[in-house]
Amino acid sequence: MTVPKLALSDNSEAALSKTRADVVVIGTVQGEDGVRLAAGADVADAAFEGKLAEVLTTLGASGKLEEVVKLPTLGKLSAGVVLAVGLGKADAEGAVSGENVRRAAGAAARALAGTERAFVTLSALDLQAAVEGTVLGAYVFTEYRSEKGDAPVSKVDFANPAEGAAKDHKAALKTATAVAESVIVARDLINTPPNDLFPASFADRAVKLAEAAGLEVEVLDEKALKRKGFGGILGVGGGSSRQPRLVRVAYKGTKATKKVALVGKGITFDTGGISIKPAAGMDHMTSDMSGAAGVLASVLLAAKLKLPLEVIAHIPLAENMPSGTSYRPGDVLSMYGGKTVEVLNTDAEGRLVLADAIVRAAEDNPDYLIETSTLTGAQVVALGNRTAGIMGTDEFRDRIATLAQATGEGGWAMPLPEELRADLDSRLADLANVTGHRWGGMLAAGIFLREFVAEGLTWAHIDIAGPAFNTGGAWGYTGKGGTGVPVRTIHAVLEDIVANG
Known part of the structure; x- marks a missing residue:
C-alpha cells in the first residue's frame, strides 16, 4: 500500500511563502457569472493581486466539477504551480457538497502524479472529504507492470480549516486517512489477478492482516467445511482444483455495546460454472470477491479506529469453475443449517456461498447483519454502475441507504416483493436458486438470501455488482478497477x- 505522507498546515501568507510544496491546489466554483474562487484560495489570490479568477478565466476555467487548470506562479508563490480544480456548482446557500470536494480532490491527486509535494486548500471546505479524495485519487495499482509510470504525489499538506479546534482537525485527519487506507486494502485485493488471489491465498492474506491487527481469525478448509455441512460453499467451489475456504475475523472493542456481523461474497473468479458466461467481459469476474474484500477491510478499520463495537466478518471463498467435479443444473445442495436448494443455474453461485455464511454468522447472535456482494447483473440494469441496491429489514435498509448517499458511495433502497417468493419454489427442494424469468432479478436474489436470515435478526443486503469495479475511465477519486465500495458505507x-444503537 502506497499512501502519500499527510500533514496539516496553516493557510497563511507566511506559511505559503515558506512552503516546500511544488504545487498549491485551490478550488474553483462554477458561478452564474463565470468561475469564482472557493474558500481557502484567498492567500493564493492575494499573491496574484486579487486577479487569480480573472487569470483562470483567461485560461478557459469554468469551475466545472473535476476540471483541472494549471498555471505557473512566476515567483508570486514559493510553489511553482497553482492547480485549480473545479468543484461544480454550489447550492442555494453557497455551499459545496462533501462529495464534490472529494471528487475534486481526487481529480487533483490524479493530476499531481509525479509531484513530490502539494499544498491542498480544499480542506478549508471539508477536511475529511479532501483527505479521502486525495488519498484515493492518488491510488494506483502497478504491481504487475514493468514500467510503473509517474509515482503518485509523495507528500500532501492540508490547510487547516478556519473553524474548529486543532485537536479536532488532527482527529479528522486520522480518521479520514484510516478510512481511505482501508478502501485501498479492498482495492488491492480486488485488483490482484485470480491466478494469484484464489480461496487459499485470499485466506492467507486475511490471516496476516487480521493477526497484524491483533484480531481473532479462523479458517475452515474444504475438509472442515464438509465435516460441518457447508453444502453451498462446497458445491460452488467443487469444480476448481483450488478448494474453497470460509474465513471468520472477529474484533471486540472495549465497552462494546452492539454486535455486528458482516458477510461478503468471495468468488475469487466466476466463469459461471457449467452455466458458463460469455467470453466477452469475463475478465471482469476477477472482481467477484469485492464483497469479501470490503468486509475484511471494514473489520480491520473498526479495529484501527477502536470502535466500541463487536464486529465479526464471515468471508466465504470459492472459485466457480467448470470441470468434471462441478456442481450441475439440477443438483440439490444441502446448505449449512439444513435447508436444501435446487440449482437451476450455476452462475447464480454467490447467493449459495452467502447463504451458508449468513446462517453461520447468525449463530454469533449479532444485533445487526450486513451482507454485501457483487450479486446480480440485474442491479446494473436497474440502478447503473454507481448505485448499489440495498434490501433487507425496512428501517435498517433505509438507514444504510441514507448513509451510503452521504458518504458519496451511493445506494438506493429496494423492496423485497412477497409475490416473487413463490417464483423460487422448487419441485425437489426447499427452494430454487433462481426464478424461471428475468423480472426483478436483484429483488429475487435478496428474497433468496432472506430465507437464510435468522428470524428477528435486523439485516441488510448491499448489491454492488456495478459499483465495485470501474471498467471505464478514471473519474474523481475512482480509477480503473476495484473501487473499494462499500467500505466507506x-x-x-x-x-x-x-452513536445511535
Whole structure:
C-alpha cells in the first residue's frame, strides 16, 4: 500500500511563502457569472493581486466539477504551480457538497502524479472529504507492470480549516486517512489477478492482516467445511482444483455495546460454472470477491479506529469453475443449517456461498447483519454502475441507504416483493436458486438470501455488482478497477450504530 505522507498546515501568507510544496491546489466554483474562487484560495489570490479568477478565466476555467487548470506562479508563490480544480456548482446557500470536494480532490491527486509535494486548500471546505479524495485519487495499482509510470504525489499538506479546534482537525485527519487506507486494502485485493488471489491465498492474506491487527481469525478448509455441512460453499467451489475456504475475523472493542456481523461474497473468479458466461467481459469476474474484500477491510478499520463495537466478518471463498467435479443444473445442495436448494443455474453461485455464511454468522447472535456482494447483473440494469441496491429489514435498509448517499458511495433502497417468493419454489427442494424469468432479478436474489436470515435478526443486503469495479475511465477519486465500495458505507453504518444503537 502506497499512501502519500499527510500533514496539516496553516493557510497563511507566511506559511505559503515558506512552503516546500511544488504545487498549491485551490478550488474553483462554477458561478452564474463565470468561475469564482472557493474558500481557502484567498492567500493564493492575494499573491496574484486579487486577479487569480480573472487569470483562470483567461485560461478557459469554468469551475466545472473535476476540471483541472494549471498555471505557473512566476515567483508570486514559493510553489511553482497553482492547480485549480473545479468543484461544480454550489447550492442555494453557497455551499459545496462533501462529495464534490472529494471528487475534486481526487481529480487533483490524479493530476499531481509525479509531484513530490502539494499544498491542498480544499480542506478549508471539508477536511475529511479532501483527505479521502486525495488519498484515493492518488491510488494506483502497478504491481504487475514493468514500467510503473509517474509515482503518485509523495507528500500532501492540508490547510487547516478556519473553524474548529486543532485537536479536532488532527482527529479528522486520522480518521479520514484510516478510512481511505482501508478502501485501498479492498482495492488491492480486488485488483490482484485470480491466478494469484484464489480461496487459499485470499485466506492467507486475511490471516496476516487480521493477526497484524491483533484480531481473532479462523479458517475452515474444504475438509472442515464438509465435516460441518457447508453444502453451498462446497458445491460452488467443487469444480476448481483450488478448494474453497470460509474465513471468520472477529474484533471486540472495549465497552462494546452492539454486535455486528458482516458477510461478503468471495468468488475469487466466476466463469459461471457449467452455466458458463460469455467470453466477452469475463475478465471482469476477477472482481467477484469485492464483497469479501470490503468486509475484511471494514473489520480491520473498526479495529484501527477502536470502535466500541463487536464486529465479526464471515468471508466465504470459492472459485466457480467448470470441470468434471462441478456442481450441475439440477443438483440439490444441502446448505449449512439444513435447508436444501435446487440449482437451476450455476452462475447464480454467490447467493449459495452467502447463504451458508449468513446462517453461520447468525449463530454469533449479532444485533445487526450486513451482507454485501457483487450479486446480480440485474442491479446494473436497474440502478447503473454507481448505485448499489440495498434490501433487507425496512428501517435498517433505509438507514444504510441514507448513509451510503452521504458518504458519496451511493445506494438506493429496494423492496423485497412477497409475490416473487413463490417464483423460487422448487419441485425437489426447499427452494430454487433462481426464478424461471428475468423480472426483478436483484429483488429475487435478496428474497433468496432472506430465507437464510435468522428470524428477528435486523439485516441488510448491499448489491454492488456495478459499483465495485470501474471498467471505464478514471473519474474523481475512482480509477480503473476495484473501487473499494462499500467500505466507506459500512464504516458510516458502524459509526452510526455507535452513536445511535
